[in-house]
Amino acid sequence: MNGTARFWALAVTLTGMVIGMSGCNQLLARDQLNKGCDAFKAGHYDEAIEHFQKATELDPKLPMAKTYLGKALEQDVAPGVTTPENLKIANQAIDIFKEVLAQRPDDVNSMKEIAGIYFSINDMDNAESWQKKVLEVDPNDPDAAYTIGVIDWKRAHQNKLNALQAAGINDDGKGNVKAPKNVMEPLAQQNAPLIDEGLKYLTMAVNDRPNYDDAMQYLNLIYRNKADVDYGNAAAVTEDLAQADQWTAKAMDTRKANEAKKNQGPGGITIDNSGQMH
Numbered sequence: 001m002n003g004t005a006r007f008w009a010l011a012v013t014l015t016g017m018v019i020g021m022s023g024c025n026q027l028l029a030r031d032q033l034n035k036g037c038d039a040f041k042a043g044h045y046d047e048a049i050e051h052f053q054k055a056t057e058l059d060p061k062l063p064m065a066k067t068y069l070g071k072a073l074e075q076d077v078a079p080g081v082t083t084p085e086n087l088k089i090a091n092q093a094i095d096i097f098k099e100v101l102a103q104r105p106d107d108v109n110s111m112k113e114i115a116g117i118y119f120s121i122n123d124m125d126n127a128e129s130w131q132k133k134v135l136e137v138d139p140n141d142p143d144a145a146y147t148i149g150v151i152d153w154k155r156a157h158q159n160k161l162n163a164l165q166a167a168g169i170n171d172d173g174k175g176n177v178k179a180p181k182n183v184m185e186p187l188a189q190q191n192a193p194l195i196d197e198g199l200k201y202l203t204m205a206v207n208d209r210p211n212y213d214d215a216m217q218y219l220n221l222i223y224r225n226k227a228d229v230d231y232g233n234a235a236a237v238t239e240d241l242a243q244a245d246q247w248t249a250k251a252m253d254t255r256k257a258n259e260a261k262k263n264q265g266p267g268g269i270t271i272d273n274s275g276q277m278h
Contacts, residue, residue: 026059048072070096079120142209145201152198156191156225163187175227175237184231198222216251220244
């Protein structure tokens with residue numbers, strides 16, 4: 001066999017070995033993925049993380065491996081805790097989901113996971129930004145619209161508490177019409193854009209999911225904040241509070257109907273409000 005023939009024979013052999021190793025790694029990766037899923041279901045998240053990490057190392061293109069790894073890391077993020085260690089874990093999970101998005105730019109679920117992690121560590125700017133990315137891909141996603149509305153309410157409500165507490169006043173939940181102008185008028189200017197946006201997105205959520213009782217309850221809350229914004233306009237404040245009461249009643253009725261439907265037990269496959277099959 002001449003030199004050229006030996007070269008090509010060796011090349012073919014090496015190619016076969018590489019393909020064989022690649023196939024072996026794919027099988028090992030799927031085994032690690034299955035073990036990770038079992039550990040995750042059992043609540044053993046650290047063990048699940050190890051298996052999912054091995055799966056992604058063995059087969060970086062394995063579908064769902066990175067998504068599952070991100071989900072497992074997310075379980076270790078303590079809500080509301082901003083210690084360096086907790087933020088490190090949160091950012092690790094976020095980076096994993098961003099890697100998924102690099103391969104699948106329109107993966108709404110990864111966007112939602114990122115938004116949810118930011119929300120849990122009180123980074124509301126990024127949480128809202130990522131929920132708006134979700135709506136760019138799916139304009140009719142009720143959960144994304146709901147979360148944006150909640151964030152707007154949280155910000156407006158905190159602004160109100162800060163202003164009232166600084167003046168030694170308790171929030172009466174009814175527009176605080178007896179509070180002084182020098183407190184309420186600056187607050188109205190500060191909160192007006194938040195209230196307008198919050199109402200817009202919460203209304204979108206209810207329009208897209210008519211039995212969304214949580215969104216209805218936040219519409220009640222945000223209308224009470226709108227009463228603060230309408231300070232000085234008695235008719236508008238009265239209308240805001242009437243709207244708040246109507247949304248409270250509707251939320252309660254809808255929640256009862258949702259629970260009754262859930263308890264009927266049709267005995268087949270059912271789909272909940274988020275579109276998940278059971």
